[in-house]
Amino acid sequence: MSVIKRVVTLLRSSVREIGESVVDANATRIYEQEIVDARHSIEAARGDLALVMAKEMQSAREIERLRQEVARYEALAVEALDKSQEQLAEEVAAKVGALEQVLSEQSEAHATYTVQVVKLKDLVRAAEQRIREHEREIAIAKTTESVYRATRSISENLGHGGSNLLNARQSLDRIKRRHEELADRMTAADQLDAEFGDAAIERKLRDAGIGDVADRQRAAMTRIRERHQAAGPVPTAE
Amino acid sequence: MVQVSIEGRDELPIFITRSDTQILCLCYLWCDAEVLPERRNELAQTLLELNPSVPLSAFGRVGDRYVLTGALALDAPAEQVAQDVAVLSDNALDALDALSEFLV
Numbered sequence: 001m002s003v004i005k006r007v008v009t010l011l012r013s014s015v016r017e018i019g020e021s022v023v024d025a026n027a028t029r030i031y032e033q034e035i036v037d038a039r040h041s042i043e044a045a046r047g048d049l050a051l052v053m054a055k056e057m058q059s060a061r062e063i064e065r066l067r068q069e070v071a072r073y074e075a076l077a078v079e080a081l082d083k084s085q086e087q088l089a090e091e092v093a094a095k096v097g098a099l100e101q102v103l104s105e106q107s108e109a110h111a112t113y114t115v116q117v118v119k120l121k122d123l124v125r126a127a128e129q130r131i132r133e134h135e136r137e138i139a140i141a142k143t144t145e146s147v148y149r150a151t152r153s154i155s156e157n158l159g160h161g162g163s164n165l166l167n168a169r170q171s172l173d174r175i176k177r178r179h180e181e182l183a184d185r186m187t188a189a190d191q192l193d194a195e196f197g198d199a200a201i202e203r204k205l206r207d208a209g210i211g212d213v214a215d216r217q218r219a220a221m222t223r224i225r226e227r228h229q230a231a232g233p234v235p236t237a238e
Numbered sequence: 239m240v241q242v243s244i245e246g247r248d249e250l251p252i253f254i255t256r257s258d259t260q261i262l263c264l265c266y267l268w269c270d271a272e273v274l275p276e277r278r279n280e281l282a283q284t285l286l287e288l289n290p291s292v293p294l295s296a297f298g299r300v301g302d303r304y305v306l307t308g309a310l311a312l313d314a315p316a317e318q319v320a321q322d323v324a325v326l327s328d329n330a331l332d333a334l335d336a337l338s339e340f341l342v
Contacts, residue, residue, distance in 0.1 A: 148300060148301070
């Protein structure tokens with residue numbers, strides 16, 4: 001049975017037991033052992049795989065070499081026939097036959113290596129999959145257990161310390177009220193600053209036409225008036 | 239287990255615990271007794287629908303309590319744990335505010 005299924009079953013029966021028993025200690029040990037075994041078999045399979053792949057490459061090279069030899073000897077046999085050297089051509093043909101025998105053996109070996117490579121890769125994949133499965137199952141089990149253990153210890157602590165656990169609505173109201181208080185305090189601080197702080201003095205100066213801002217405005221207006229007068233009574237387009 | 243209180247939100251502490259596989263942050267929202275009985279199913283439905291949208295946290299139930307949880311890898315750096323705690327607290331407060339209509 002999968003761990004999630006087991007958790008669902010436990011949830012339906014007795015929640016109290018969950019803290020200890022999603023997966024009993026024995027089952028966890030079995031999973032952990034299986035993970036160790038799967039890791040070992042992956043290691044072994046990887047070693048074998050490297051060896052077989054090396055052999056596969058070797059045999060591919062050998063096949064290529066043999067094919068070239070066959071072609072070369074066949075060409076030589078044709079040349080011998082061209083020169084009416086029947087006997088020699090026969091001997092070369094025998095050599096070609098022998099080479100083809102070796103070639104066919106090599107090809108068989110090569111095919112076997114290829115099959116082995118596929119099998120070993122499948123084996124590694126399957127073992128890795130098994131490890132992932134078991135690790136996930138152990139993770140679900142242990143997480144469920146730790147959540148329930150945490151909740152139990154929190155409940156016990158709160159129980160001992162009297163009921164200082166507010167209900168959700170009370171908590172929310174308190175937090176909100178605190179936020180409002182903070183917002184009110186900040187608004188009040190802004191207002192105080194507006195009335196008595198630096199900002200207030202700056203504003204009063206500006207209103208009285210004193211200071212940087214007032215000067216800039218006056219200077220700009222003077223400039224505009226001067227341009228207006230320089231342009232004369234009837235403005236012309238430039 | 240570690241209890242973290244965020245200033246101004248002492249009523250909503252975050253509990254941090256770890257198992258062999260992950261660090262888990264938990265915030266307890268409310269318990270069964272606080273849910274309006276006639277709206278219980280509707281609340282469950284809403285929580286499920288809300289779940290994918292809540293950033294980095296998930297709604298859940300532990301025993302008779304509704305919780306918001308966030309999980310981190312065991313080797314998560316402290317800043318990440320702190321960020322998860324902060325997000326969890328924001329989410330919990332939002333959730334309380336948004337779902338208080340289901341509570342007594």
